[in-house]
Amino acid sequence: MIKNWTEQNQVCTPEDTITLFYPFAGPDFPFANAFYPYAKNYLFIGLENIGEIPDISEYMDIETAEFLNSMTEALSDFFTEGYFKTQTMKNNFRKSNFNGVVHPLLFFIYRTNHTITGFNYFVIDNYGKPLFVERLEPLDKRIKGVKISFEGKYGEKNLYYIQVDLSNDNYKESRELTTFISNFGLKNVFLKSASYLLHQSNLSDFRQLLISQANKIIQDDSGFDFKFLKENNCDIKVFGNYSRTLNSFNNYWQPDLNAEFDRQNAKKLPFRFGYNVPFDETAIIFATAKPAHSIDYPLFRVQFKMSWHKLPIDSFPKNFPDIDFYFDEGYYKYTTGNCKTQDECREILDMVRKNGYKDAFIIEFQKDFRRNFQ
Structure with missing residues (x-):
């Protein structure tokens, strides 16, 4: 039944x-x-x-x-x-x-x-x-x-x-x-x-x-x-x-x-x-x-922080655009920026590293996978 x-x-x-x-x-x-x-x-x-x-x-x-x-x-x-x-x-x-x-x-x-x-x-x-x-x-x-x-x-x-x-x-x-x-x-x-x-x-x-x-x-x-x-x-x-x-x-x-x-x-x-x-x-x-907004793939963002505890978004620098996170392998992973190309994302990467996140990198989001660019 x-x-x-x-x-x-x-x-x-x-x-x-x-x-x-x-x-x-x-x-x-x-x-x-x-x-x-x-x-x-x-x-x-x-x-x-x-x-x-x-x-x-x-x-x-x-x-x-x-x-x-x-x-x-x-x-x-x-x-x-x-x-x-x-x-x-x-x-x-x-x-x-x-x-x-x-x-x-x-x-x-x-x-x-x-x-x-x-x-x-x-x-x-x-x-x-x-x-x-x-x-x-x-x-x-x-x-x-x-x-x-x-x-x-x-x-x-x-x-x-x-x-x-x-x-x-x-x-x-x-x-x-x-x-x-x-x-x-x-x-x-x-x-x-x-x-x-x-x-x-x-x-x-x-x-x-x-x-x-x-x-x-x-x-x-x-x-x-x-x-x-x-x-x-x-x-x-x-x-x-x-x-x-x-x-x-x-x-x-x-x-x-x-x-x-x-x-x-x-x-x-x-x-x-x-x-x-x-x-x-x-x-x-x-x-x-349901997603908060539709996503147009591919999408490039800068990943700058990960934590196994969820962190408040307002704890990060105010000049980081469109901060978001995804959950993967037991960690909350924080990203910033919404770019259509990898080159477009490099300016955000430079800014994020200047704010002290030296290990930040670009990550590509596709519908079915992610790919990192160090």
Whole structure:
């Protein structure tokens, strides 16, 4: 049902094979797969333990029964309300034989008609690359993850789950995480039952990274703030109905989003999604990034600064024309000038170097690639 709806509304098409990025996902593979079945890679991030796979073949009957009972308990919220509850997962994953997201992830991948072909733990090295290991050591302070490979109707796929805290204090110290995420390139983003974390100031750094690398965004009201999407020049369509939040999230009610549902005369959806399922409401916000202005390629600019933190444009010299940035390989890269030829850009390059940016250089932007001129 969801797959048919996404294709009818051009939310997802067979061309949408780029990575699906699902922050705050936990083990929610079913919805990610339903909305974006053509993705080649799924990138999940959560706080929940990764876990280990026990050798069930060595279990006594009572141990097998306990394991299956743990699985049933872990999935109960998902099957009744459509999402996982953080505290419930923490409690469920404390058991020695059922200790992380790998158990429900493997279950869901198998139950969605996929064959599992690979399972590898990894840590992220200082350069943002996955370093595969036999097992995850508790005393290893590096960011940990698991890669699950599988295949099905739409070919070979990989799911990466990494366990990490995305709050600003931790994120600023994890340059390798930014690089790891950025290495997946442009992504479709999926946000569901996300506790309104991206509305909060202590996730502002990750929020900016996420919007800068987003192609299409599917979310409920707990993802990006509606105002934030408008401020970032997104085209927005809404589907379903939105008239309230859960009592525990009253502070995150968005009157302007409610008005947008009225303005677009959004129609009720044929499936359940998000926190408002108990109220028989499903709200979907579908956002696509759009350029602030059309670009006439080729375009030549002078690149003069890069930083793995976003810097305010007004912190640079006032005489630098048309300052902009792009995000590449984990860095914000700042450029100035809009020139049709390389020769036209040399005067700006000289001016930028005289302002102290001795390593500045000219960069050519084409529609599908960039080329540097030192």
